[in-house]
Amino acid sequence: MAPLANYLVLAAILFALGVWGVLRNRNALIIFMCIELMLNAVNLTFMGFSAYLNDYSGQVFVFLIMAVAAAEVAVGLAIIVSIFRHKENVNVDEINVMKW
Amino acid sequence: MNLLVFYILAILAAGSAIMVVTMKNIFHSALFLVLTFFSVAGIYVLLNAEFLAAVQVLIYVGAITILMIFAIMLTHQLFSRSLRQVNEQVIPASLITFIFFVLSVVALAKTAWPVSGGQLPEDRIFEIGKLLMSEYVIPFEVVSVVLLVALVGAIIIGRREKSGDTK
Amino acid sequence: MDYSLLIPEVVLFVWALVLLLYNASAKTENPRAIGLFALIGLVAAFVILWFVPDGSLFGKTFISDTYARGFKMIFLLAAIVTVIGSVDFASKHMKHTGEFYSLIMLCVTGMMFLASAGELISLYVALELSTISLYILAAFLKKDLKSTEAGLKYLILGAASSGILLYGLSLLYGLTGSTVLDEIGYRLFLNEGTTIAAVFAIVMFVAGFGFKLAAAPFHMWAPDVYEGAPTPVTAFLSVASKAAGLVAFVRLFFNSLLAIKPEWVVIVEIVAILAMVVGNVVALLQKNIKRMLAYSSIAQVGYVLVALSAGIDLSVTSMMIFLLAYLFANIGAFIVVIAFSNATGSDNIEDYSGLWKRKPSLAIVMTIYMLSLVGIPLTGGFIAKYFLFGAAVKEGLYTLVVIAILTSVISLFYYMNVVRIMMFRPAPSADKIALPWMIKLGLAISVIMVLLIGIWPGPFYAWGQLASTIFHF
Numbered sequence: 001m002a003p004l005a006n007y008l009v010l011a012a013i014l015f016a017l018g019v020w021g022v023l024r025n026r027n028a029l030i031i032f033m034c035i036e037l038m039l040n041a042v043n044l045t046f047m048g049f050s051a052y053l054n055d056y057s058g059q060v061f062v063f064l065i066m067a068v069a070a071a072e073v074a075v076g077l078a079i080i081v082s083i084f085r086h087k088e089n090v091n092v093d094e095i096n097v098m099k100w
Numbered sequence: 101m102n103l104l105v106f107y108i109l110a111i112l113a114a115g116s117a118i119m120v121v122t123m124k125n126i127f128h129s130a131l132f133l134v135l136t137f138f139s140v141a142g143i144y145v146l147l148n149a150e151f152l153a154a155v156q157v158l159i160y161v162g163a164i165t166i167l168m169i170f171a172i173m174l175t176h177q178l179f180s181r182s183l184r185q186v187n188e189q190v191i192p193a194s195l196i197t198f199i200f201f202v203l204s205v206v207a208l209a210k211t212a213w214p215v216s217g218g219q220l221p222e223d224r225i226f227e228i229g230k231l232l233m234s235e236y237v238i239p240f241e242v243v244s245v246v247l248l249v250a251l252v253g254a255i256i257i258g259r260r261e262k263s264g265d266t267k
Numbered sequence: 268m269d270y271s272l273l274i275p276e277v278v279l280f281v282w283a284l285v286l287l288l289y290n291a292s293a294k295t296e297n298p299r300a301i302g303l304f305a306l307i308g309l310v311a312a313f314v315i316l317w318f319v320p321d322g323s324l325f326g327k328t329f330i331s332d333t334y335a336r337g338f339k340m341i342f343l344l345a346a347i348v349t350v351i352g353s354v355d356f357a358s359k360h361m362k363h364t365g366e367f368y369s370l371i372m373l374c375v376t377g378m379m380f381l382a383s384a385g386e387l388i389s390l391y392v393a394l395e396l397s398t399i400s401l402y403i404l405a406a407f408l409k410k411d412l413k414s415t416e417a418g419l420k421y422l423i424l425g426a427a428s429s430g431i432l433l434y435g436l437s438l439l440y441g442l443t444g445s446t447v448l449d450e451i452g453y454r455l456f457l458n459e460g461t462t463i464a465a466v467f468a469i470v471m472f473v474a475g476f477g478f479k480l481a482a483a484p485f486h487m488w489a490p491d492v493y494e495g496a497p498t499p500v501t502a503f504l505s506v507a508s509k510a511a512g513l514v515a516f517v518r519l520f521f522n523s524l525l526a527i528k529p530e531w532v533v534i535v536e537i538v539a540i541l542a543m544v545v546g547n548v549v550a551l552l553q554k555n556i557k558r559m560l561a562y563s564s565i566a567q568v569g570y571v572l573v574a575l576s577a578g579i580d581l582s583v584t585s586m587m588i589f590l591l592a593y594l595f596a597n598i599g600a601f602i603v604v605i606a607f608s609n610a611t612g613s614d615n616i617e618d619y620s621g622l623w624k625r626k627p628s629l630a631i632v633m634t635i636y637m638l639s640l641v642g643i644p645l646t647g648g649f650i651a652k653y654f655l656f657g658a659a660v661k662e663g664l665y666t667l668v669v670i671a672i673l674t675s676v677i678s679l680f681y682y683m684n685v686v687r688i689m690m691f692r693p694a695p696s697a698d699k700i701a702l703p704w705m706i707k708l709g710l711a712i713s714v715i716m717v718l719l720i721g722i723w724p725g726p727f728y729a730w731g732q733l734a735s736t737i738f739h740f
Binding site: 002004005006007008009010012013014015016017018019020021023024025026027029030032033034036037040043044047048049050051052053056057059060062063064066067068069070071072073074075077078079080081082084085 | 102103106110113114117118120121126129130133136137140143144146147148149151152155156159160163164167168170171172174175186187189190193194196197198200201204205208209213215224227228231232235236239240243246247249250251253254255257258260
C-alpha cells in the first residue's frame with residue numbers, strides 16, 4: 001500500500017476542490033456535485049485511516065455516509081425540479097454561498 | 101507497482117475533480133464526476149476494501165450521478181448555451197479555498213498519526229456485516245429511517261400537483 | 268441489554284409510520300384530526316420518557332442519561348407546542364398535512380437519537396435524520412417559491428456543513444482510532460501535547476456546528492430560510508435545530524475534547540462575540556418579523572456560546588435553562604406571528620401597529636415573549652441569561668460578559684420596537700382578530716411556562732443541574 005500521507009493529501013485536494021466549487025459556482029446542480037466531492041474526500045480519509053488502523057468502524061462509517069448522501073441528493077434534486085417549475089433556470093443568483 | 105497505480109488513479113481523480121468544478125457545460129461536469137467516483141473506487145480496491153469499492157460504484161455512480169443527470173436533463177436545455185457558471189465572488193472564494201488547502205495539508209503532514217500500517221485480515225465483508233448488526237445496529241436502523249424520510253420528501257416535493265390548487 | 272431505553276423513540280417512530288399509512292389510505296384530509304393524532308403521539312413519548320432509566324446499549328452507541336433525557340424533553344416540548352400552534356396554519360395553507368406531521372415526528376426521533384448518541388457514527392446519522400427532515404419541511408409549501416428556495420438554500424448549506432463536520436470527524440478518528448466519544452476523550456487525554464491536526468479538526472467542528480446553530484459568521488442561511496419556510500416550521504427550526512446542534516456540540520466538546528480545552532476556547536469565544544454583535548446589530552434593520560426573529564436567534568446562540576466557552580458544569584446547567592425559556596418565548600412569538608398572518612396575511616412589523624386595539628390579549632402575550640427574549644426580570648429569559656453570564660463570570664471571562672450585556676442593551680431596541688408599534692401606533696383598521704382555540708392553547712402554555720421559569724426557577728435549575736452531572740470537569 002502507498003503511505004498513508006498519500007491518501008490524506010489526495011483527500012485534502014479533493015476536499016479543497018469541493019469547497020472551491022461550492023463557493024464559486026452559482027448553479028445549484030454543480031454545487032451539489034461539489035458537495036459530493038467533499039463527501040468523497042471524507043470517505044477517502046476514513047478509508048485510509050481504517051486500513052492503517054486495522055479498524056473496521058471507519059468502513060462502517062463510510063458505508064453509512066454513502067447511504068445518507070444518496071438520501072440528501074434525492075431530496076435536493078426534488079427541490080431543484082420543484083424550483084424549476086416556478087422559474088425556468090436553476091442559476092438562481094441566491095445560490096451564492098457567500099453572498100447571503 | 102501498487103504505488104504507480106495509486107498515482108495514476110490519484111491524478112485521474114484530482115484532474116477530473118478540477119474539471120467538475122471548472123467546466124462550462126454542466127453535463128460535462130456530471131460526466132467528469134463519474135470519472136472521479138470511479139477513480140476513488142479504484143483507490144478503495146488498493147486499500148483492500150472491495151466491498152466499499154462496489155458500494156461506491158453502486159451508490160455514487162449508479163444512483164447519485166444518474167439522478168443528477170436526470171435533473172440536468174429535466175432542467176436544462178442541453179448543449180444549447182454555455183452559461184456563466186461562476187458567481188461574483190470568484191477571487192475571495194479561491195483565496196479562502198487556497199488558504200484552507202495549505203492549512204489542511206500542513207495539518208495532515210505535520211501530524212504523527214498513531215497508525216500501525218498492517219493489513220486488514222481476510223473476511224472483510226463478514227466483519228463489516230457483523231459490526232452493522234451488532235455494535236452499529238442503531239445507526240444502521242436510523243439510516244433506514246433517513247431513506248424513508250428522503251423517499252417521502254422527494255415524492256411530496258417533486259410531485260406535480262393538479263392545476264388550480266392554491267395550497 | 269435493556270431495550271426499554273429505546274421505547275420513546277420507537278413509539279414516536281411507529282406513530283409517525285401509522286400516521287403516514289393512515290394518510291395514504293384516507294380519502295379526505297382532516298388536518299385537525301391529524302394534528303391531534305400527532306400531538307397524542309408526542310405527548311405519549313414525553314410521558315414515557317419520564318420512566319426511562321439510565322443505561323447504555325451496544326457499547327456506547329446509545330446512551331440514556333440525565334443529559335440526553337433533558338434534551339429529549341426539550342425536543343418533544345418544542346414539537347408539542349409547535350404542533351398545537353400549527354394546526355390552524357396547516358388547515359389553511361397546506362396540503363399533505365399527514366406527511367407534514369409525520370416528518371416533524373421523524374425529525375424529533377432523529378434529534379432524540381442524537382441526544383443519546385455516544386459515538387460518532389450514530390451522532391452523524393441521527394443528525395442527518397433530523398436535518399434532512401427539516402430541509403423537506405422548509406420546502407413544504409411548494410406552490411410558494413420562497414419556501415422552495417428556502418429549502419434549497421438550507422439543504423445546500425446544510426449538506427456542505429455536514430461535509431465540513433465529517434472531515435473533522437474523520438481526522439478525530441485518525442488521531443484516536445476510535446469512534447466512541449469516551450474512548451476518544453481518553454486517548455486525547457493520554458496523548459502528550461496536542462497535535463496541529465486536532466486543532467484543525469476543532470476548527471472544522473466549530474464551522475460545521477456553527478452552520479447548524481446559525482452562529483455568525485456561519486449564519487447566512489438563517490434569515491432567508493426563516494423567512495421563506497412555513498411559519499410553524501420556522502418556529503420549530505429556530506428552537507429544535509439549535510438545541511440539536513447544541514446537544515451534539517456539548518457532548519463532543521465536553522466529553523471528548525475536554526482534554527484539549529485550551530485549544531478550542533478561543534475559537535468558541537470568537538464565534539460567540541461575532542454571533543452576538545452581528546445578530547443584534549443586523550436585527551435592528553429588519554422590517555419582516557420572521558427575519559428579525561432570525562437575527563435575534565443568531566444573537567441568542569451567541570449568549571449560549573459565552574457560557575459554553577467557560578467550560579464548567581454551570582455552562583451545561585445554564586444552557587438547559589436557557590433552551591427551555593427560549594423554547595417557550597420564541598415558539599410563542601412565532602405562534603403570534605402565525606395568528607397574525609392568518610388574520611391579516613402580513614409578516615411586516617409595521618403592520619402590527621394598533622394590535623393592542625384589535626386584540627389586546629395577543630398584544631400582551633407578544634409583549635411578554637419579547638420581554639423574555641430581552642431578559643427582563645420575572646421572565647424566563649432573565650433567569651436564563653443570569654445563569655449563562657454567571658457561568659462566564661465564574662471563569663473570569665469578563666470581556667465576553669461585558670460584550671454580551673452591551674449587545675443585550677442593543678437588543679432592547681428591536682424587541683421593544685415591536686411592543687411600541689403594537690401598543691402605541693394607531694390601528695390601520697378596526698377589524699378584530701379572532702383566535703382559534705388551538706392557538707389560544709399554545710399561547711397560554713408558552714406564557715405560563717415563560718412566567719413560571721421566571722418566578723419559580725428552582726425546579727428548572729435542579730433539572731438543568733442534573734443534566735450537567737454526567738460530565739467530568
